[in-house]
Amino acid sequence: MDDNRSWRNHLIVNLNRRGLTDKQIGDILLEVQSHIDETGETPEQAFGTPEEYACSRSMEPHSSRWKNPQVLWSYMFTLLGAAIMIGGAFMAGTHISRPLTIVSILVGFAFMILATRIMPKRKGPIDPVTGTSLMPNNNRLAIMLGIAILCIFGLISLLVILIL
Amino acid sequence: MLAQSVLAIIAAEGTTYGYQIIQRLDAAGFPNVKGGTLYPILARLETEGWTTTAWGEGSGGPGRKFVSITDAGRMEVERFTQQWHLFSRKIVDLWEGAKASSNEHS
Numbered sequence: 440m441d442d443n444r445s446w447r448n449h450l451i452v453n454l455n456r457r458g459l460t461d462k463q464i465g466d467i468l469l470e471v472q473s474h475i476d477e478t479g480e481t482p483e484q485a486f487g488t489p490e491e492y493a494c495s496r497s498m499e500p501h502s503s504r505w506k507n508p509q510v511l512w513s514y515m516f517t518l519l520g521a522a523i524m525i526g527g528a529f530m531a532g533t534h535i536s537r538p539l540t541i542v543s544i545l546v547g548f549a550f551m552i553l554a555t556r557i558m559p560k561r562k563g564p565i566d567p568v569t570g571t572s573l574m575p576n577n578n579r580l581a582i583m584l585g586i587a588i589l590c591i592f593g594l595i596s597l598l599v600i601l602i603l
Numbered sequence: 604m605l606a607q608s609v610l611a612i613i614a615a616e617g618t619t620y621g622y623q624i625i626q627r628l629d630a631a632g633f634p635n636v637k638g639g640t641l642y643p644i645l646a647r648l649e650t651e652g653w654t655t656t657a658w659g660e661g662s663g664g665p666g667r668k669f670v671s672i673t674d675a676g677r678m679e680v681e682r683f684t685q686q687w688h689l690f691s692r693k694i695v696d697l698w699e700g701a702k703a704s705s706n707e708h709s
Contacts, residue, residue: 474638477622486639495643
């Protein structure tokens with residue numbers, strides 16, 4: 440059962456990476472589950488590796504998330520914000536112009552907040568039959584943890600500047 | 604070839620589902636077709652407008668995805684069946700001609 444869950448999680452990651460929508464991913468996941476329930480096979484026996492299966496499903500025409508300008512802008516702002524914030528943190532280490540350092544960390548933080556505001560809201564893959572979320576709990580946890588780490592990093596950098 | 608066979612099975616059944624299609628393929632001489640091969644084909648058939656799908660009750664568990672033939676799908680089955688008959692007649696004619704020619708020379 441753990442192997443099945445691991446296979447499924449890898450499939451979600453791979454389908455996501457290829458820009459399939461939540462609806463498409465939910466549909467594919469349910470197809471897989473329904474099929475292995477009937478045949479008694481493991482997902483790997485029936486569908487191959489998650490990478491291979493995601494590749495074969497991504498060849499179908501689909502409306503990619505990457506074509507959404509909001510998604511692209513959000514990722515650009517995140518990268519820009521992270522770069523400015525990291526640059527500010529490095530400047531703190533070299534004692535270059537404290538106000539400039541503080542401003543760059545705050546500006547970087549602001550860009551990242553802006554990025555989260557413009558990113559289209561996603562519920563993750565949805566079961567097409569019941570409407571419940573198929574998003575694995577550990578994926579949600581990983582995303583929240585990632586955001587928390589970035590926020591803590593920003594705050595620590597700011598505190599270091601203010602204290603030094 | 605496999606995609607056309609899958610479409611023909613769906614046309615014959617009217618409405619069917621993945622595991623049943625695999626069983627029909629096995630009986631028709633296409634053994635060991637896996638879900639990883641079948642479901643991308645089913646997705647393509649739906650994209651082409653030759654089939655439609657709907658989720659319904661299964662025999663237990665998360666439900667079953669039923670696939671049905673459309674009018675365009677029936678026309679497509681008709682089209683490639685005629686093409687296949689034409690193709691196989693030409694191959695047979697060619698083969699018969701080659702056999703006759705080799706008998707003359709021997």
